[in-house]
Amino acid sequence: MMVKTRELCADFVVVGGGMAGLCAAVAAARNGAKTVIIQDRPMFGGNASSEIRMWICGAHGPNRKETGLLEELQLDNYYYNPELRFTIWDDVMYSFAIREPNLRVLLNSSVEKVEVENGKITSVTAWNLVEYTRYKVSGKLFSDCSGDGILRLSGAKFRQGREGRDEFDESHAPEVEDKKTMGNSILIQLRRTSAHRPFRAPEWAYHYTDETAPKRNLMPEGNNFWWMEFGGVKDTITDAEEIRDELYKIAYGVWEYIKNHPDGRGHGWELDWIGSLPGKRESIRFVGDHILCQKEVEAEGKFKDSVCYGGWTMDDHHPEAIYYPGAPTIFHPAPSPFGIPYRSLYSVNIDNLFFAGRQISTTHMALSSTRVMATTAMMGQAVGTAAAIALRHGELPRGVYERHLDELQQTLLDQDQFIPNIPRRVPELTLKARSDREILRDGWDRDWDDGEHGASFAAGESCSYTFDKPETVSGARLVFDSDLADLKRQRNVETSGEIREMPAKLPRAFRVEADVDGKNVVLANVEENHHRLVQLAWKPVQASAVRLVLETGWSAEPMRVFSFDVK
Template sequence: MTQPMSDVDITRSPFRQIESEFDVCVVGGGMAGLCAAIASARHGARTVLVQDRPVLGGNASSEIRMWICGAHGRNVKETGILEEIQLENCYRNSGLNYSVWDSVLYEKAFYCPNLTLMLNTTCCGGQRQGDKLASITAWQLTSQTWHTIHARVFIDCSGDSVLAPISGADTRWGREARSEFDEDIQPAQADRKTMGNTLLLQLREVDEPVAFTPPVWAYRFRSPADLPHRGVESGGSNFWWLELGGLADTVHDAPRIAHELMKIGYGVWDYMKNHMPTRDRMAHWTLEWMGSLPGKRENRRYIGLHTLTQNDIRDGGRFSDIIAYGGWSMDDHHPAGLIYPGKPTIFHPAPSPYGIPYRSLVSRNVTNLLCAGRNISTTHAALSSTRVMATCSLIGQAAGTAAALCVQHQFDPAELYPGRVGELQQQLMEDDLWLPGLERAPHALTQSATLSVQGDGTDMLRGGHDRPLSQDQRCWSGPLGQPIETHLVRSQTDRQPAAGGRQQSEPRQAHALQLPAQGQPLRGSPDDASQSSGAGSSWPILGDDRPVGQQLSTLDSTARAGTHRWIAHHSPGELGQCGGQPHEH
């Protein structure tokens, strides 16, 4: 067990000190932390989001610019708060500008009711009372203020598990021995090796040839043999393989790792521009941006009530307490990174989707501490899949929703399992977060509405399965681009109070999506949803009670693999057109 550190003594500090109290405190404003904080606040918990950087998004932000990856395959697109953010980004950010992306994330947090956002605020210490974390101490750089934050539930979304040494929570680091969990992709002996950090760069094509002179301290690469298996000679790369640090300590050695990565980054661009055999094709390309803050993949992970393993993933993650899902392969980067002369990663197969249990989010020895993101309770092997940001976003939304339920019912996160995990699961599905294998409880309006659809199988309108899997389609689908019609479905009247306390009857209504005769009804969702352009993609039938006059429409996008078409509620003239492709980070 890690011993908790004593609190930072700020009593004699000359700087301002502010003490505050919240229901939920989320530390870390990456995609997991952002989704956790929004979910907690939306469910009524007074929430604070503490982020040590000036922008939100973590590895997806403009500071690092890693792309958001998630589950492979059809019908497994991540929804919920993450998709809500991505749709907003598509609508506002047709130029794929990272500053605009930053503003989308900022807006979601800053203007969210019940949510207090603290940027440039670093968690430095805390106080533990018994088996609980009582408060944290944080330094806000720009206002030169010490903050003492008390909360009933804490969620660590820092990636580096910064609350673990403060609270004394149990953690693990590195690769487990193959025998510990019977994982065949692990080494024979346990070690502290991890996947490394990456510093990204971006290029831009210009009209005129552009020269490049590297700094004298950049590394020199002169032949393809200097960069084997990295695909540089193709002239196109996303540079994820600019990786180092797995043989060191990706937390405490981070400054040294960043310096080495910068030397490598400028050296790689010098090679591409001036030395590689196909350098002529790079004449009109210039270095648009070089990162200064590396993105991290792995270090300290919590030990929870359940440790997710390679075998859990391969078996499909069939957990009774599923609260999120993954579907990225077990993408295990070599600890040596660019130093390693072989292939930089091994993609071990993983089913898509597989379930992630609530118990992997709950600290096993700090009773009011949850975690979300790449620091949840997994082995190294399982982490190589769960660490991608779309998966982390789902986990974050689940953690924030769970924290709000704990506040509402006045119990600790560990007490939510097993008795109330069903309530959490239903709430997540109601909030548009799909959980494979579970059936969402249909809305009462859906059960009482009169159906108006073409064809057979209308029972699917009343079902709670939101997506097709395997041979059991549980949906209608049609070709992308077919025109969509809306059908008003009236239910039994609801008795509503009128002026003077009398009851009056008002018809409630629902919309169903329907294609013309040559197609079949498309699936929709109560909130804005994107439909993958892959063949056979579909979304759930919509049933809701929005005001009369709202319509369903499509926002056009180019039909190519990897793009999306949007289905949205709006009043006439409310929405414009999306002039570009979704921002994929």
């Protein structure tokens, strides 16, 4: 059989479809770049997918939750998948990608070749394992969001393992550098049962006793078993199959021990699912124009080129993982939030290579915080947006830093990606009007440590901007309260029967209207809103006033609005 090679051409090519890659591809496509995303699995999501089922974690603390594309996607999940079924979550992510007209999706496709000319990647070739076809995808810009840094085949500089304490003056680093990493985890999920039947693990699994069982939390209630971890003393890329086999032995053995324990701890539970693919925490890290380190994280990352933020603790898992008798991880404090610089998201030596995800340019210690998926989703949105801006101006990634950084930051802020210490500029047209709700144009799209930045509305209430003379109005930007205290994670126990409702203060139906030539004109009417950020556009009108009318919410509670801009 002759193997076909199909050729595609794009402005921007994203390799990897986890949370970072998915957000990078959608951000670029929405901002006008013809984009191809290449994913080696049959679904998006990476560690968050139904294959692995890790939680999407991020910044700690009130009002710190990541918004932008991630919040939009998670609200889609509430709307279309209120029971939080993992397989439906896969399809919510699939829909998120394929509805973008500028985005071409290649699933089941694994990159095997990278071509480079004059320090730039010109194409990648991927093998599609269901079509038995190779795809050669040419592009102007590329982003590695694969997690394992497959585009290092380009010759891009990278690091692997832990830096020695003195290299970056990191107090939590080991005294001497080594090649050890954090390991991989396999997850299991349980369901309640009314009848106890002993569980029989396969003969090849481990069969634990009280003396040999791992020194971990061996109770079923509320346990997502993240500590079933192995591989940090091996190579999590080249030894991946060996690591998976060991984790299967551990997982089946752990459940057999819990389920059949004579104290009855597992009698009310049964095994519902076991992961087919371990989730990775660490493999390689690319080298960018800046390497983020522990001390910069601890100093709140106050970079002039911050484009996203972290806020998870420096959660450094021991390389020996489940075979280490002590605590499986050390939670070193980290501020929430801390800025992540744009210079850590593109290659120092391959001129057209971006990256997002766990393999960005950091030390091992900084990675222990930045690796979590809510943080990597924001990296992806930053990279995709930067790629679109670079293409618009004929720039490479470094050129965006040198000449278009303000445009990148303001575009991200406008598209609801919060950046610490970078204020969002409110449109001039909004500021020149008279307002009856001043707080809605203060440039803050969330409550913060200094207090509340939103206004509440009962059904039928409105707010307005009035101009001294008619002004041209062609659109509006609205940010609603989607309850950032709710982390919107999937559940440990999928079969609990719990239904997730849309956020109580989120408006469901609203309209924007204007006074045009003495008449009230409805400019936009939204009847089934389930998003936090809503961008509206209409044919330009000369308006003497513009009103937002909140009609109904998703609950009986008052609706809440953070920002109302007209432009």
